Amino acid sequence: MKIACVQMDIAFANPMENIRIIEKYTVEAAKASADVIVFPEMWNTGYALEQLPKLADENGEQTKKLFKRLAQKYKITIVGGSVATRKKGKFFNTMYVFNMEGKMIAEYDKTHLFQLMDEHKFLEKGTEDNIFDLGGVTCGGVICYDIRFPEWMRKHTLNGAKLMFVVAQWPKKRIDHWEILLQARAIENQCFIVAVNRVGSDPNNEYNGHSLVIAPWGERLLNGHTSEGIFYTDLDLEEVEKVRNTIPIFKDRRKDLY
Numbered sequence: 001m002k003i004a005c006v007q008m009d010i011a012f013a014n015p016m017e018n019i020r021i022i023e024k025y026t027v028e029a030a031k032a033s034a035d036v037i038v039f040p041e042m043w044n045t046g047y048a049l050e051q052l053p054k055l056a057d058e059n060g061e062q063t064k065k066l067f068k069r070l071a072q073k074y075k076i077t078i079v080g081g082s083v084a085t086r087k088k089g090k091f092f093n094t095m096y097v098f099n100m101e102g103k104m105i106a107e108y109d110k111t112h113l114f115q116l117m118d119e120h121k122f123l124e125k126g127t128e129d130n131i132f133d134l135g136g137v138t139c140g141g142v143i144c145y146d147i148r149f150p151e152w153m154r155k156h157t158l159n160g161a162k163l164m165f166v167v168a169q170w171p172k173k174r175i176d177h178w179e180i181l182l183q184a185r186a187i188e189n190q191c192f193i194v195a196v197n198r199v200g201s202d203p204n205n206e207y208n209g210h211s212l213v214i215a216p217w218g219e220r221l222l223n224g225h226t227s228e229g230i231f232y233t234d235l236d237l238e239e240v241e242k243v244r245n246t247i248p249i250f251k252d253r254r255k256d257l258y
């Protein structure tokens with residue numbers, strides 16, 4: 001599975017410009033024969049939370065139309081980062097996943113809202129997990145702050161996920177937490193993690209990428225460091241079973257105790 005990780009800058013409060021960037025990177029990934037492309041968190045608006053009433057995507061319609069068209073045209077699966085949406089008058093931070101036939105296979109609202117960036121003042125919490133199938137591989141997807149909740153990632157791996165996608169706008173000042181938490185989540189769940197963060201800045205934060213791909217044994221297969229651009233990785237998903245057979249944590253865990 002060849003995966004394209006898009007470590008992009010995000011134009012603040014400018015969805016049209018961000019759509020242009022998304023399309024540009026999708027063309028580039030298709031030319032490189034990637035199977036899957038992954039975008040960062042809230043790529044349509046950035047953290048322009050106060051402007052959501054005028055900027056949020058109503059029922060995600062604009063994003064869904066875009067992803068359907070791009071997935072079909074370029075024959076690529078889209079793990080769509082996340083976008084600011086409005087549903088029934090409330091705002092959410094929503095991930096959409098489209099397969100290469102252009103069919104939507106997942107919709108997930110971020111479940112843990114990050115108070116330090118004021119999400120709780122503007123957004124609603126999601127209530128469902130996020131499991132989907134990519135060519136016979138069970139995958140999961142979470143958003144940024146969600147990775148601080150090991151129980152949430154564990155729930156996805158207990159439900160079969162062998163590959164977890166993480167999309168983020170994780171600021172530079174806590175980038176060491178990002179790297180350590182992701183590596184721990186991969187090791188403790190014995191799964192692949194593909195984690196995409198943005199670069200650039202907004203009025204409140206600076207972002208320095210460090211998109212990571214981590215193997216189930218914990219090796220870092222890719223680090224986007226600080227550059228803006230697209231990074232590719234090829235995953236051998238059989239690694240998951242090998243690691244799970246070597247140290248069988250899913251068999252050894254004490255369901256009778258916790």
Ligand SMILES: NC(=O)CCC(=O)C(=O)O
Nearest residue numbers: 114144145169170171174
């Ligand atoms: N956008 C986010 O959820 C940021 C999470 C974050 O920075 C953290 O430290 O956690």
